[in-house]
Amino acid sequence: MKNVFECLKACNASIDEAEDFCRNLPDDNKKRKALCWSAIYAGKAACQVFCRAEFGPPIRH
Numbered sequence: 001m002k003n004v005f006e007c008l009k010a011c012n013a014s015i016d017e018a019e020d021f022c023r024n025l026p027d028d029n030k031k032r033k034a035l036c037w038s039a040i041y042a043g044k045a046a047c048q049v050f051c052r053a054e055f056g057p058p059i060r061h
Contacts, residue, residue: 001038001060002021002024002025002055003055004051004052004055004056004057005050006021007021007047007050007054007055008048008051010047011040011044011047011048011051012044012048015040015055018040018047021038021040021056022037022040032054035050036050036054
């Protein structure tokens with residue numbers, strides 16, 4: 001199960017890690033996969049927005 005922290009980490013690391021993250025999303029949600037790919041190529045800010053929109057904001061303790 002992917003979560004917001006894994007997604008944000010991939011966005012902030014490198015395009016290669018972001019691509020790996022998108023590639024490894026489950027195939028049962030094609031829309032999420034497509035949004036992931038378009039977000040990572042739109043830039044770091046778009047990638048972060050995708051993460052928060054798809055996986056929810058991180059829980060603060």
